[in-house]
Amino acid sequence: MNHSSHNKIVSFIWSIADDCLRDVYVRGKYRDVILPMTVLRRLDALLEGTKDAVMEEVKFQKEELELTEFDAKGLEDASGYVFFNTSKWTMKRLKETATNSMQILEANFMEYLQGFSPNVQEIIEKFELKGKVSHMANKDVLLDVLEKFTSGEINLTPKEKVDAEGRKLPPLSNLGMGYVFEELIRKFNEDNNEEAGEHFTPREVIELMTRIVFDPIQDKLPPVMTIYDPACGSGGMLTESQNFIKDEEGKIKASGDVYLYGKEINDETYAICKSDMMIKGNNPENIKSGSTLATNEFSDTKFDFMLSNPPYGKSWNSELKYIKDGKDVIDDRFIVKLADYWGIKEEVDATPRSSDGQLLFLMEMVDKMKAVSQNHLGSRIASVHNGSSLFTGDAGSGESNIRRYIIENDLLDAIIQLPNNLFYNTGITTYIWLLSNNKSSNRKGKVQLIDAGQLYQKLRKNLGNKNCEFSPKDIETITQNYLNLDAVEREGEKGIASKVFDNADFGYYKVTIERPKRLKAQFTVERIAGLRFDSKLREPMEWAYQEFGEGVYTNIGDYTEQIKKYCEEEELNLNAKAIKSLTTPTVWDKHLKVYQTAQQLLEAIGTEEYNDFNVFKAEVEAELKARKVKFSASEKNLIYNAVSWYDENAEKVIKKKEKLSEDKLEKLLDRLGCSQEQLSDFGYEHQSGTEYIVYETESDLRDNENVPLKEEIHDYFIREVQPHVPEAWINLEATKIGYEISFNKYFYKHQPLRSLEEVSTEMLALEEESEGLIKEILSLK
Incomplete structure (x- = not known):
């Protein structure tokens, strides 16, 4: 590629903003005009050579075929592209026929825009270009902008031209136009620091991602390659991947074609990406608009390579209804099968907390991985994440389940820690996750962690939060550290370290340790008094009883408004269901019945304090049976909870007595993995x-x-728990498996404290300095 001529084009287009748009748009909005106009001019330039053929086809379809709607296929054949324009206008003709009337120019321009094929119409709509054209016309700068973009000083056409001074202007290929367009996007994003990070990943990060994805298999690239980005933004990762695979002359390293796919929710960046696909000759229909999480757009498609920088720290509440129905996940992409502790396959929720959806994008890519077969090498994924994807979420949570699924299925190949302040809109630490379902033999069952957090070059001027970058040498260093896998810790060049772990090193059992309940019990008037009221509604019920007396049991409905007013005045913040319970007779009757029964038990059993709750409970059960009181378990528990309390010196509370036959015992021992003595x-x-x-x-x-x-x-239990709490036991059925990855744990380097002599010497020196200052101040006085 002729980068010199491309840079001249970029500089010329960049200057249009200051020359024509100053005082018409604020500086941060220049890109909103320049980028769509650049796209429009390139599409216009591509169609110039076949304009006559298209107009002939238009005439033929109207007059000969008498079609009321154009046949798109015939027009595409005439234009030679997947887009066309059926109006009589080109941008040059608009400029050449322009008069002093800006209204006429605007009307002609609108007619020109309206003549484009539906796929370009969508881009025009997403760019909101018609509104911008009207605004430029109202501000009397539309013609100036048009003259600049059709100027003879630049060549945006695919044919060689000669400028006004007779100098040859080389043709601009699709690949070259892609370079120009990407460079403009980069410059505008860097110039507008506040928004840069929302849609733009630094070029050197994308280059690193493409290197680690493609370098290990560049001599095994499949004959036809598909590349996907579920949060494609302006398409940087897609086009960089394509550029890596193709050399400067456009020859593919492996025989075949490269097909790019993506989805983007932001209208403007979607339009930029789709138009970029058109400019470079890729199929724009493979770029979709909308939420990747809400709709499984490519449900029937699997991809060879996937690269993405999904949004992190961003809520997915708006997509929640498409993914979950209540607590149930309804989207298969986010349900995974895991083996529990006893090897039973179970389907579990693989959705993270609704405040951060980045791991959902990773699962979307995992869902799109090609199965490894004789004809397929599987898939490779590179995805940028912040630290929460590594460790947020306890065992059994959606985040942990996602990590567990990825690691236990041996999909995680490596994670690279990047420097802080490498991105435009955030200074936090970020990580590149590399996934593969076809690891090389020396990587199977292992995960490589690379700490490149200190490997960077400082920028002379900050770009938003970005104050550093990777140099080409840094990228090469990281890539070589990844490629040259070592089974032991490796300290390479300054600023980088690499370690290799077994998959199981990141997993842990979250084991629940139980201790027996020990209760004392005693009936007293004070303890049973609160049984009149629901424990969750005690304050308003107690107030109502004090206020209205026995009337709450006969006419509670008469006091509804007064009770509501009390709750509002006391700011109790009760919901509608709680308010309804407060004014429902059956609720009051239930607690009155429990209270009255407790009074009868008090009279029958007395106020003796029991050190063995089991004995106490047996006496209560016997008394209830004798009185023929039919209580539910919850009603009995209301009484037991009111009159009992924990005491470490009390007897253990028995839950059940179980008889274990020989067969049942054998199965239990086998499941628990212990001997009979260890039960x-x-x-x-x-x-x-x-x-x-x-x-x-x-x-x-x-x-x-x-x-x-x-x-x-x-x-572990025998060694770490039992010596300290002999009566504790393991609740094995509550055991969960979790996974987390902590770079701090694996790469932290302890800095030894300075010696006492060194600290003392420094303190004495500081004291002498301060005394000198005090003397100096005093002498001044």
């Missing part, structure tokens, strides 16, 4: 014969332990 470590206490006791758990004393996947849970 107490899992909550079963042997009594006699086949009888075992299972105790109630005390939720306030419940604890969790994170046990590395490579370690046996029981061994």
